[in-house]
């Protein structure tokens with residue numbers, strides 16, 4: 001019998017060699033679903049296997065969490081120490097110096113940002129290679145991924161991205177709007193809002209691979225077969241990510257320019273060129289982390305008092321009045337009566353709003369609770 005690896009390879013080859021058209025689309029859908037299932041099971045096995053675990057359950061803290069993902073020895077720990085100034089993560093020239101998650105805290109523009117330094121990620125990590133199991137678990141829980149390379153391995157960044165992909169982590173992608181509700185009979189009922197890009201045949205073939213024969217499917221907007229397969233598994237996470245290249249102090253100006261050009265061409269956006277040693281572009285990196293986390297500032301105004309324009313509450317977009325309440329105090333939601341808002345998210349000043357109201361950067365907010 002063929003090993004799982006051989007089966008995976010055979011399916012990948014068949015998908016590659018089948019021309020995609022209307023007649024083959026449901027066949028390809030089925031193959032892709034089968035492949036995804038095999039890979040998913042392999043990843044699950046690797047993640048469930050014994051070993052590791054110690055030091056990996058880091059509690060999230062602060063206004064947002066960013067994780068440093070990169071090959072061994074690109075300078076993740078050196079960078080953590082530089083960004084936070086008060087953390088001492090061990091650094092050395094050999095690979096796998098860092099064996100656990102090392103958290104640090106960075107203050108920037110009033111936000112308290114948690115930074116997680118983790119072991120290096122290598123090819124095969126999704127299947128548990130290296131410290132893959134632990135690394136993947138931490139990355140899945142982060143709000144933002146900083147993909148860190150150095151001037152010597154910039155060409156291999158796609159290895160990192162592929163490993164994250166295999167581990168169910170979708171970077172820089174909005175979660176597709178797909179609902180699959182299993183039913184006990186009635187076959188597959190398929191509804192769309194707008195053009196979905198998939199037909200009933202494809203959906204049936206994909207669901208059948210996962211033994212789903214009765215379900216209500218609703219798709220809003222255009223999606224791909226891969227999106228649909230992701231929705232079927234339901235365990236994917238969607239996390240924003242950006243690139244930085246470290247150790248630029250080691251190469252000349254021309255090499256730096258070539259790297260920027262190459263990364264931009266391959267991933268559609270330029271990397272931040274860094275030197276964790278010299279501090280070059282560290283402030284720029286802090287700004288980028290702040291922007292990527294999508295923080296907004298909310299100025300709290302006590303009932304009958306003046307708004308605090310000095311120290312805003314920092315929260316990630318999109319944020320509702322309820323999110324702010326939860327951040328302030330557990331009881332604010334249960335005792336909530338109404339809120340008043342002045343600023344960009346309302347039509348007129350002192351507008352009354354309720355918990356689901358979505359706030360915008362610069363809003364002034366008063367929360368009125370029951371005694």
Ligand SMILES: Nc1nc2c(ncn2[C@@H]2O[C@H](COP(=O)(O)OP(=O)(O)OP(=O)(O)O)[C@@H](O)[C@H]2O)c(=O)[nH]1
Nearest residue numbers: 072073074075076077078092096097098120276277
């Ligand atoms: N020249 C230069 N060397 C750097 C820079 N940043 C880190 N290094 C060196 O690169 C080596 C690896 O740094 P670490 O911070 O241990 O790298 P890491 O990514 O945490 O490594 P692992 O934990 O083993 O995955 C050390 O010798 C650092 O001194 C930099 O900006 N320039």
Ligand SMILES: [K+]
Nearest residue numbers: 073092094097
């Ligand atoms: K190292």
Ligand SMILES: [Mg+2]
Nearest residue numbers: 076077097098
């Ligand atoms: Mg390290």
